[in-house]
Amino acid sequence: MSEPLPLVDAHHHVWDLARRPQPWLDEAGHEPIRRSFSADDLRRAATRPVAGRRLTGTVVVQCVASVPETVELLDLADEDPLIGAVVGWADLTAPGVGDVLDELRSRPSGGYLRALRHVVQGESDPEWLQQPAVERGLRAVQDRDLAYDVLIRNHQFPQAMRLAQRFPGLPLVLDHAGKPPVGHPALPDWTRAVRALAAHPQVRCKVSGLITEADWGAWTTADIRPVWDTLLTAFGPDRLMFGSDWPVCVLAGGWDRWAATVEELLDACSPHEKQAVLHDTATAFYRLAEHKKQGEAPCC
Template sequence: MSDLHALVDAHHHVWDLDRRPQPWLDEPGHAPIRRTFGPHALRCEATRPIDGRRLTRTVVVQCLPCVPETRDLLALADSDPLIGAVVGWADLASPAIGDVLDDLRAGTGGRHLRALRHLVQGESDPAWLQRPEVERGLCAVRDRDLGYDILIRSHQLRQAIELAWRVPGLPLVLDHAGKPPIVSGGLDAWERDIRLLAAHPQVRCKVSGLVTEADHEKWTVDDIRPVWEVLFDAFGPDRLMFGSDWPVCVLAGGWNRWAATVEELLVGCSAAETEAVLAGTAGAFYRLDPTRRKEGPPCC
């Protein structure tokens, strides 16, 4: 993506609770987002520019481990030009994974499928990504020129490092920087593993989801800055991408506050570095079409 005015949100969600329940929203602390969120709501909330750039394109990411939700997201991307790519779900351990991926890509909006994701953060197996059947599924993802979003917690980073080593041809992006333990402040083990993961050149990282790993009520940019500095040094700007994790970020200040924080973190960066973080890295990883018009339903 070469548009110097582009701003890509590389990680957000949508859900319609009348169409498809989200059981995880019943967990304590989620009441503020226990309602329907769609792209129009994102347009209404994401009003703050970053470095003079306003939101132009997004990547919508699965929430549920079910193929029907992925079909819904692909159809939504096909109808709403704000959404440039979909990170969907399919059962990586299934012997039929290749057929499922082919069917998804042949269906409505299938051209927008760019990556898959599994909720590894909820798996108790400390080597889930190394299961033989999962590795076979990930090879099927790779063979179809798709990427893989890694959703893990910081204590699971070794799985991601092993994955990067064992399947080197699979493009990978680490969601939410591996969920560093910002509240506790004990970042040493996280930093060690982040640097090991970043040593693999096919891995990218999303600067997203950090505010919900901090104190939801009291966090400041100074709580986020140590994480940013590690990521910037380990990956470099050409392998970092801005993401909001909206509407989950509503729990800790919302889209505009996170945008203001990212703008502050980018102070001192060159124009090229800022371009990479705000648009270029995501545009290249998810193969976003810079010619697709961004206009959609009117904003609030």
């Protein structure tokens, strides 16, 4: 029997509430995920393949503004063969952010740090990414050959576009497709903004987090398809990467339902296009082939 084709999940989270609180989980409606989640929980959840592919590698992404959390994620990646890269956090506004990044990268597990992220969606300053201190921090990220995950909401696209213009050499990936207002009248505004951002060749996009931007209990594939069609046209498959946003996706159906939806969306795509979205784009962007020990097997 032939080996299953590989599947990379470019965006998932883990957290241990006994070790590190997650204040955002206190929001109403988050009760189903108000507990600890581990990489083994993801293994158990990811039972449904996508286009015949089963999960073989992941990128774990920070949740809170905490360097110690990033250290924990790096050490987890060093221990767990499923995790190939970490998107961590450091205070971009701090004058010594470069030293912090160097310290993180000098750890035995530091090679797994491939990108930084800040929860810009929670910042009220409409030019947060253009603050001089933030731009100084982003230059430190770029100088260390790291990438940057852009987490914004629909109204924050202007600062993401200015970021792409001012940092053409910094690899960027748009998390959760910029949180499109699925099924709402504002979707055409998101469509125009995504197309404009995609004009910058250093930008990639995660096909993730879409179902939690829809009606959690009533969304259908038809609701997601206009977003997918826009992303495929704007970025092309070679600049799109699949992500589960697990366990947040549990709020709107979980891994199996999202996996089935992605498979349906990809149905008209060629094998090459499916390979790009489900494996190659994330593997290249996050350099997933690096640092894993020789002989390590995929999780499942």
